[in-house]
Amino acid sequence: MIYDEPKFMPGGDRYVLIEFGSEMNLELNFIAQGLASAITASKLKGVVETAPCFASLLVHYEPNTIRYSDIVKELHAMVGQLGSPENIELDSRLFYIETMYLDPWTKACIEDYSAKITPKEYDPAFVARINGLADEHQLVRVHSGTEYWVASLGFWPGLPFLMPLDPRAMITCPKYNPPRTWTPQGTVGMGGSASAIYPVATPGGYQLFGRTPVPIWDYERRFKAAFGDSIVLFRPGDRLKFVTIGREQYADVEARVKDASYIHNVVGYQRFSVKNYKAWIASLDRTERF
Amino acid sequence: MLEILKPGLETSIQDYPGRIGYWNQGFPPSGPMDSWSFRMANLLVGNLGGAPGLEAQYMGPTIKLGADTVIAVTGADMRPKLDDKPIPLWESVAVKAGQTLTLGPAVSGARTYLAVAGGVDAPDMLGSVSTFHKAGVGGLDGHAVKAGQTLPVKSAKGTAGRKVKADKRPTFPSDKHWTVEAVRGPNDDWIDEAGHKQFLSFAWKLSARSDRTGYRLEGPDWTFTPKATNKAPEHGSFPSNIIDQGYPLGAVNLGGQTPIILVNDGPSMGGFICPWTVPSAAFWKLGQAKPNEFLHFKELSVDEAQDLRRKLDATCTLDSIE
Incomplete structure (x- = not known):
């Protein structure tokens, strides 16, 4: 459900949570990011930062500068000015992320889990099966066949929650139960309808089917051109495309990362138009699969 | 500089308000859990309230002081001693190079703050030096301090004998x-x-x-x-x-x-x-x-x-x- 009027909810003395609806619908995230962008442009006094999530926007403010009732009033007016979601346009970088699907490292991780925690089907075969795909090779075609939208980041600093922009690539799967104790750095996986890349080796619960050697976490500041002033690569509103590579290309990228000569492949001139996007998906046959 | 002889249970470099502005990339602010005690410790030694200092948790560290300076200890009572002599909390204290500050287990409260005139000098990471252990960010090396480490201190003069007014200190309940x-x-x-x-x-x-x-x-x-x-x-x-x-x-x-x-x-x-x-x-x-x-x-x-x-x-x- 998309609400007619967003809900404003207080989070203690210094946060407002604005909820736009109660479903997983990309349009709600576009609205959240559209409002975040409008807040930044307005330079509203007292706003410290914003954090969009799937269907909501969290606003962190300085309570000594602006009272709750006043910031809600200001934000309410801004939501009004956004008008229809169709009007929203956002700066959106596009990253090409070289990824080896069906790789040996996540396979070993799944086997380790099966041996030590609880036996389970090979993740790519499982996800293909429950989504009615022919096999794991079709899963790779479908999963790599779309641009992904960075809806939000969290769970771990720099971990992007990715939604497929092409509805023909929409698949879903449950999370691990119980979760894994470890996941290789750079693993690509998914849970629910979101995909993610693990910035570093961490526990996790997503189904695993690929691995990227491209750094999305740069603690030592070796890739400043792509990371800017942060040590994590992605921001909300970025897009990315997984580019399938084999073992040799993986090794090549890995070597470039090691000697810091790797250059992130990023397109920086584009604006994402919700109107154009919606017109495009309306023209698609959603029953098609790659 | 501060030479860590014993690290205590989990002693970390923090500043206030911490790493602000990266919540949408998944970074928490970190910083001192008790920012009241932390800011007071800094003000006592003449620093800005948010300057980098140490947070000690449950069981405090033992630290050898590398220079004549002024320190202040606030927050939980870990029975601080300078060499073998007890020193007061909530008060700035002059120390000599070579003296040892010992903090024990917390007898009331859980976290003790140590400020030193000038503040601890640690590399800035996204606008803050605060330690975020989980992701290994901040502090000297991303983690709590370890025995044998030396923490650099920015040079500054402090004044000994300054106290936090009795009614401006947090009070901890005696009945848990x-x-x-x-x-x-x-x-x-x-x-x-x-x-x-x-x-x-x-x-x-x-x-x-x-x-x-x-x-x-x-x-x-x-x-x-x-x-x-x-x-x-x-x-x-x-x-x-x-x-x-x-x-x-x-x-x-x-x-x-x-x-x-x-x-x-x-x-x-x-x-x-x-x-x-x-x-x-x-x-x-x-x-x-x-x-x-x-x-x-x-x-x-x-x-x-x-x-x-x-x-x-x-x-x-x-x-x-x-």
Whole structure:
């Protein structure tokens, strides 16, 4: 459900949570990011930062500068000015992320889990099966066949929650139960309808089917051109495309990362138009699969 | 410089307000859990309130001082000694190069703060030196201090013998029961009135499985409104599941049936409801409560919580020092 009027909810003395609806619908995230962008442009006094999530926007403010009732009033007016979601346009970088699907490292991780925690089907075969795909090779075609939208980041600093922009690539799967104790750095996986890349080796619960050697976490500041002033690569509103590579290309990228000569492949001139996007998906046959 | 002879249980470099502005990339602010005591320690030695200092948790460190300077110890009472002589808390103290500061186990409160004139000198990482252990960011090497490490200190002069006025120091309960302020929301409409009443009346035990990311509370099961059970499947299967949302710091986050207060190193988002939020001015109490102590929540309106924050910020100034 998309609400007619967003809900404003207080989070203690210094946060407002604005909820736009109660479903997983990309349009709600576009609205959240559209409002975040409008807040930044307005330079509203007292706003410290914003954090969009799937269907909501969290606003962190300085309570000594602006009272709750006043910031809600200001934000309410801004939501009004956004008008229809169709009007929203956002700066959106596009990253090409070289990824080896069906790789040996996540396979070993799944086997380790099966041996030590609880036996389970090979993740790519499982996800293909429950989504009615022919096999794991079709899963790779479908999963790599779309641009992904960075809806939000969290769970771990720099971990992007990715939604497929092409509805023909929409698949879903449950999370691990119980979760894994470890996941290789750079693993690509998914849970629910979101995909993610693990910035570093961490526990996790997503189904695993690929691995990227491209750094999305740069603690030592070796890739400043792509990371800017942060040590994590992605921001909300970025897009990315997984580019399938084999073992040799993986090794090549890995070597470039090691000697810091790797250059992130990023397109920086584009604006994402919700109107154009919606017109495009309306023209698609959603029953098609790659 | 400060030479770490014994690190204590978990002693880390922090500054205030910490790493602000990266919540949308998943970075928590970190910083001192009890920013009241922390800011006072800095003001005593002549620093700005937010300057980098040390937070010691439960069991303090032993530190050899590398230069004549001025220090201040505040917060939990770890019976600080300079060589073998006890030194007062809440007071700036002159120290000589070669002397050893020893902090023991906390006898009241949980976290002790050490400020040194000039402040600890650590590399800036995203606008702060605060240590965020979980991701290995901040401090000297991303983690708590270790034996044998030497922490550089910026040079500055301090004045010994300055004290925090008696009525401007936080007081810790002697009976292990804390009254902690809380504000309804953001997801209070998922909990029924009986659940809210229980939250406000029960003595919640602080679990030993608590750390700078979250404070787990032990207590009765929560009860929900129909909203929690009649919902779209994408929210998740538990009553406390919600479509992933941004978390306010201080949120009482309901993971299944276990409430976890998200504190300084907490997660920025997730798929559980947050029916209540502990406001910033009550964080010092969380910082000083120990596992197996009890939290009693007292409802405040947003305005009252903001007034409390103003009052605390007005306390954490030089006017409170004599």
